[in-house]
Amino acid sequence: MATSAPFPTPPAGPGTGLLRHPHWWQRGWVRYGALITLLVLSGLVILALVRRQTGTEGLLVGLGLAVLPVPWLTAAFRWLDRVEPGPWRNLVFAFAWGACAAALMAIVANTFATKWIATATADPAGADTLGATVIAPVVEESAKAAAVLLVFLFRRRHFTGLVDGVVIAGITATGFAFTENILYLGTAFGTDQLSGDRGIASVTAATFFVRIVMSPFAHPLFTVLTGIGFGLAALSGERQRLRRALLPVCGLLLAMTMHALWNGSSTFGQYGFFAVYGGFMVPVFALLTWLAVWTRQRELRTVQTELPAYVLAGWLGPAEPIALGSMRARRMAREYARHHFGGRPAARTVAEYEAYATSLAFLRHRGRRGRAGADFVVRERELLTELWQRRAVARPALDYAARASAPAPAPAAPVYWTPPPYGYPTVPYPAYHSYRP
Known part of the structure; x- marks a missing residue:
């Protein structure tokens, strides 16, 4: 009977304590x-x-x-x-x-x-x-x-x-x-x-x-x-x-x-609405849009920076941080899985893998800055387990996406032969000569 590959060494978790059953009003289905x-x-x-x-x-x-x-x-x-x-x-x-x-x-x-x-x-x-x-x-x-x-x-x-x-x-x-x-x-x-x-x-x-x-x-x-x-x-x-x-x-x-400024624009005179709209609303909208897009790009850089630590530990493949740090590569990985690993369920598996890996990167980023909660180790273990269960489909797809999305190497500059200066040999001397008497 085939057995799955063993986990890499997981991080040490906190000690287990006594389980406490919540009251009926604390149960999830009651609150939902x-x-x-x-x-x-x-x-x-x-x-x-x-x-x-x-x-x-x-x-x-x-x-x-x-x-x-x-x-x-x-x-x-x-x-x-x-x-x-x-x-x-x-x-x-x-x-x-x-x-x-x-x-x-x-x-x-x-x-x-x-x-x-x-x-x-x-x-x-x-x-x-x-x-x-x-x-x-x-x-x-x-x-x-x-x-x-x-x-x-x-x-x-x-x-x-x-x-x-x-x-x-x-x-x-x-x-x-x-x-x-x-x-x-x-x-x-x-x-x-x-x-x-x-x-x-x-x-x-x-x-x-x-x-x-x-x-x-x-x-x-x-x-x-x-x-x-x-x-x-x-x-x-x-x-x-x-x-x-x-x-x-x-x-x-x-x-x-x-x-309040927006609602009160009609009281600012005949052109108060257009003044508030053009002079305030549109610039603030543009500024907040830029802030949101910039934050999104910063999140991608965080993914590329934090995940290599898990590559060294054996949890992720070497190419995965590169692919997970690019939205284009992520999309290519999902498409590759859909065409080669079983359609939409495979693509959904890769999407879940991408989401869990991103959460893992953000968790580690908060932990390094001292902003993680008390459940850091437990949450890290949960995310690593979710990734490990999906690696068979996600890892080949992300490897392909990393290769396919990598920028093409710049063409090498042509090398033209030029004659050496007068008095120098056309073939360089070897680095070491052995003389025998």
């Missing part, structure tokens, strides 16, 4: 069930509230138009997360929280606060302005930040740096903007139905142009600032407690400030 129930109930309530305000026809029109930017926004954040992709369930939770729970909290809190201010001041117009520029940014950004906080606390293993914070925050805000756009577009459609306006001059067309064409990235841009704060906190050491607490708060305050 409660969370799913909360999100489903929030979704049903928010759907009823939007339908009550827009009508059934307005709800359907708003839903059809609001869904248009969702695929490409989600794809953009997934592209940023390709180096160390997080589990899909985290992204599904983030989107559902933004579209259901955060949207419901925002609608209820904003409506209550605006009505209370209008009653207290007897100034409905001033209450609407104050609600849009002060209340809404605080409530909405806090509601969206709750999703980032939950992932940061309960999915800490998958929240390790800046990109993770950007992705979770961006997906949450995409879900929130989706629900908000349904409300705005459905309400605009109802207004056009009452007034009889159609075509380009309608309120629906104007709302669609402003919210879907010009600024679909507005809500993700605000909340990404909160995500950056949590991402920097994740990079901090466990002993830097004040830093870990203040960075998310600073990010949240920046998100609220930027959101």
Whole structure:
């Protein structure tokens, strides 16, 4: 009977202790069930509230138009997360929280606060302005930040740096903007139905142009600032407690400030909206995009730097750090496995191998900097075991990708023979002569 190759010498693990059975409310299925129930109930309530305000026809029109930017926004954040992709369930939770729970909290809190201010001041117009520029940014950004906080606390293993914070925050805000756009577009459609306006001059067309064409990235841009704060906190050491607490708060305050500036742009005069959009929103968007791409490239360099230690220990092949540090080589490895090792299951195996190897590189990077948690050795052993179980398919694919993606050697310069200077022999002397008498 064939036996698998033995493991290389694994790192020493901590001593085993007594197993403690969790209480029933601490079990995973209980927490998952409660969370799913909360999100489903929030979704049903928010759907009823939007339908009550827009009508059934307005709800359907708003839903059809609001869904248009969702695929490409989600794809953009997934592209940023390709180096160390997080589990899909985290992204599904983030989107559902933004579209259901955060949207419901925002609608209820904003409506209550605006009505209370209008009653207290007897100034409905001033209450609407104050609600849009002060209340809404605080409530909405806090509601969206709750999703980032939950992932940061309960999915800490998958929240390790800046990109993770950007992705979770961006997906949450995409879900929130989706629900908000349904409300705005459905309400605009109802207004056009009452007034009889159609075509380009309608309120629906104007709302669609402003919210879907010009600024679909507005809500993700605000909340990404909160995500950056949590991402920097994740990079901090466990002993830097004040830093870990203040960075998310600073990010949240920046998100609220930027959101308030955006909502208040209409009060800055006739061209206030365009001034804020062109002079502030677009440059910040470009800066954050550059930061995210630069961080992604830095992650690839970290993979190339940290994994050679495992090559020396026998866990990885010599060419794997090179291939794993290039997105092009990773794609080539998956394609090679799909064509030579059994189709999509083989490609999925290579993709899992790439993800585990990347997590291993980041874990070692944090450990060398003194920022790894107490479960460093246990987590390292888990990742090495996952890699070892997939090596039969992944290693040949990555070796091929490393060779295929290597830059072609530069052609050698032609060598032309030139006669030696006068008085020198045409053949060099040997390095050592032996003379015999």
